Amino acid sequence: VQLVQSGPEEKKPGESLRISCESSRDNFPNHWIGWVRQMPGKGLEWMGIINPADSETRYSPSISGHVTFSVDRSTSTAYLHWSSLRASDTAIYYCARRSRFSGNLAFYTAFDVWGQGTMITVSS
Amino acid sequence: DIQMTQSPSSLSASVGDRVTLTCRASQNIGTYLNWYQHKQGKAPNLLIYGASSLQSGVSSRFSGGGSGTDFTLTISNLQSEDFATYYCQQSYRLPRTFGRGTKVEIK
Numbered sequence: 001v002q003l004v005q006s007g008p009e010e011k012k013p014g015e016s017l018r019i020s021c022e023s024s025r026d027n028f029p030n031h032w033i034g035w036v037r038q039m040p041g042k043g044l045e046w047m048g049i050i051n052p053a054d055s056e057t058r059y060s061p062s063i064s065g066h067v068t069f070s071v072d073r074s075t076s077t078a079y080l081h082w083s084s085l086r087a088s089d090t091a092i093y094y095c096a097r098r099s100r101f102s103g104n105l106a107f108y109t110a111f112d113v114w115g116q117g118t119m120i121t122v123s124s
Numbered sequence: 125d126i127q128m129t130q131s132p133s134s135l136s137a138s139v140g141d142r143v144t145l146t147c148r149a150s151q152n153i154g155t156y157l158n159w160y161q162h163k164q165g166k167a168p169n170l171l172i173y174g175a176s177s178l179q180s181g182v183s184s185r186f187s188g189g190g191s192g193t194d195f196t197l198t199i200s201n202l203q204s205e206d207f208a209t210y211y212c213q214q215s216y217r218l219p220r221t222f223g224r225g226t227k228v229e230i231k
Contacts, residue, residue, distance in 0.1 A: 034220075036168075043225040044160070044168065044211050060219040061125070094167060103155065103174030109215050110158040112179065114167035 001025045003033075003095050003115035010121045011085050019118045021078040021095030028076035029053040032098040034111055035069065035080050039091040049098060050078060085122045092117045126150050126214050130223035136231040141202045145226045147195040147212035156216035159188055159197045162225070163208045172197065173215075199228070 002024040011017055021033065035047040048059040050069040057069050068081045078095055096111035127150035137143050147157065155175035162168040170179045172188035175195055185200045199206055207230050212223045 036222075043209075044162065044213075044222045046213070046220045046222060048219070058218055062219075096168075101173050101177065103177045105155055106174070108156060108158075108174040108177075110170050110173040110179075110213075111160075111168070112170045114169075116167055 001027075001097065001113050003097060003113055005093075005095060005115035005118045008119040008121070010123070012124055013085055013087055013122055015085050015122075016081070016083050017085055017120065018079050018081040019093060019120070021080075021115050023076040023078075023097070025076070029073060033069075033071070033078040034096045034098050035067075036094045036096060036111070037063075037091045038094070038117075039088075044094075047080075047093075052076075052078065085120075087122050087124075089120060089122045092119050094118075125219055126153065126217055126221050128212055128214055128221050128223035130210075130212055130226050132226060133224065134227040134229060136229050137202055138231045139202055139204060142198065142200045143202060143228060145197045145199075145210055145228075147190075147197070147223050149193045149195075149214055149216075152192050153214045153216035155191050156214055157188070157190070157195050158213045158215055159186075160211045160213065161206075161208045162211060168211070171210075202228075204230075 006020040032049045034049040037045045052071045070079045095115040097113040099112040157175040159172040160168040176188045209225045
C-alpha cells in the first residue's frame with residue numbers, strides 16, 4: 001500500500017487550498033485516514049482522522065473549524081482543505097493510514113502507512 | 125487532552141550504544157502507546173504499538189515497555205540508520221496526541 005500526496009504549495013494568507021492523498025489499494029474504505037502536521041522546527045501534531053467508508057470525521061480541537069477533511073471513494077483519495085489560509089498554516093502535512101492491531105492485551109490503532117508529506121508555505 | 129512528555133529532548137550516542145528514551149502520559153493510558161521514528165525529509169515510520177509490540181519489518185534492536193503513565197523505547201546496538209527523532213503517541217483517547225520527540229544524534 002502506498003499513499004501518494006500532492007506537491008508543495010506556496011500560497012498567500014486568505015487564499016484557499018486543497019491537498020490530496022491518493023491510496024494505491026482497493027481497500028481504501030477499510031482504513032481511516034489521518035492527517036498529521038509538522039510546523040517548522042516542531043514535532044508531529046495529530047490533526048484528525050476521516051473514515052473513507054462514510055466520511056465520518058474526528059478533528060483535533062486545535063484545528064477544528066479551520067480545516068476540512070473529505071474523501072473521494074471513486075478515486076481512493078483523501079483531501080485536506082482550507083478556505084482561508086493563515087501564515088501559521090506553514091508546515092509539512094502528512095496523511096497516514098490508521099490500522100488496527102491485535103496486541104497482548106487489547107486491540108490498538110496506529111498509523112502504519114504514511115504519505116511522503118506536502119510542504120505548504122503561506123506568506124504574503 | 126492527554127499530554128505526552130518525552131525525555132530527554134535530545135541525546136548524543138555512539139554506534140553500538142544502548143539508549144533508552146522515556147515517554148510519560150498525563151493520565152493512565154494503559155498500554156495504548158505507539159512509537160514512531162522520523163528522519164528529516166522522510167515520512168515517519170511506526171516502530172512499536174501497544175507499548176511493546178514490534179511492528180512487522182522493524183528491527184528487533186527496538187523494544188518498548190511500560191504501562192499506565194510511564195513508557196520506554198530502548199534501542200540496542202545503535203546503528204547509523206537509527207539516528208533520527210523518535211515520537212511517542214497515545215492511542216487511548218481523542219485527540220491522539222504525540223510527544224514533542226527525542227532527537228538521537230551521533231556523538
